[in-house]
Amino acid sequence: MIPPSERKKNNFAKSLRPSFGAEMKKYEELYDMFTNDGYTKELCEEYAEAFVNNAKRPAADDIIQLAGLYDKIYENKSASFYLDMLADKKLGGDEKFCYCIEMLKTQSKLGRWRDAEDFRTENINFMQVFAQKKPLTQQADMYIALALADCAAKRYRDAFKLMKFGYKPQGKNDTKLLEIMITGVYLIARSGETDGLGAAVDSAHACLKLFSGFEYRWSKEYYLGCIDKAAQGII
Numbered sequence: 001m002i003p004p005s006e007r008k009k010n011n012f013a014k015s016l017r018p019s020f021g022a023e024m025k026k027y028e029e030l031y032d033m034f035t036n037d038g039y040t041k042e043l044c045e046e047y048a049e050a051f052v053n054n055a056k057r058p059a060a061d062d063i064i065q066l067a068g069l070y071d072k073i074y075e076n077k078s079a080s081f082y083l084d085m086l087a088d089k090k091l092g093g094d095e096k097f098c099y100c101i102e103m104l105k106t107q108s109k110l111g112r113w114r115d116a117e118d119f120r121t122e123n124i125n126f127m128q129v130f131a132q133k134k135p136l137t138q139q140a141d142m143y144i145a146l147a148l149a150d151c152a153a154k155r156y157r158d159a160f161k162l163m164k165f166g167y168k169p170q171g172k173n174d175t176k177l178l179e180i181m182i183t184g185v186y187l188i189a190r191s192g193e194t195d196g197l198g199a200a201v202d203s204a205h206a207c208l209k210l211f212s213g214f215e216y217r218w219s220k221e222y223y224l225g226c227i228d229k230a231a232q233g234i235i
């Protein structure tokens with residue numbers, strides 16, 4: 001969930017509206033919930049009610065972020081429901097890039113591999129070109145999404161190749177590196193290559209042990225849970 005300061009920066013035009021102060025107050029309340037308790041169903045439902053379900057014209061970035069929050073609690077059908085709201089909308093570059101990533105991930109996790117393939121074919125040129133303008137962490141998000149699509153189609157070798165895109169660790173508290181390793185655990189679990197699963201899980205745990213600190217007090221337990229679920233073929 002993006003911090004309130006970033007939300008203000010991204011919504012300068014909206015900040016001129018009289019209602020923006022109340023919106024920001026609610027957002028700050030939800031962000032406090034997030035920092036205290038992490039990804040929860042209550043957070044998703046309150047976010048949905050405040051910024052999407054009861055909004056006259058819900059913003060694309062709110063819909064995308066909401067879908068991402070549902071993704072984090074493994075409610076992919078809910079994520080898909082909200083992403084479908086944007087199917088025929090014209091989106092700006094950043095919004096479209098994030099939408100494409102969330103859509104690919106969601107379709108893949110739901111097992112809709114043909115839909116994921118069609119969506120990738122339609123949007124891959126945009127994603128690859130736009131990704132060159134983005135930080136390495138967001139490029140990683142794209143490769144993870146593409147790997148999940150290959151995994152859903154049972155093209156495991158192609159999925160593993162995508163994960164070797166040359167990510168360079170960004171220090172010892174690199175959560176994106178950890179996410180990449182967790183994705184690797186998931187890919188191995190789904191492929192049925194049980195011989196390598198234990199080593200992948202051990203590597204993910206070793207990466208987590210290198211952390212000298214976490215942004216939120218719940219982060220360590222959250223990532224431990226992610227590793228365990230990935231080993232069961234859930235992501």
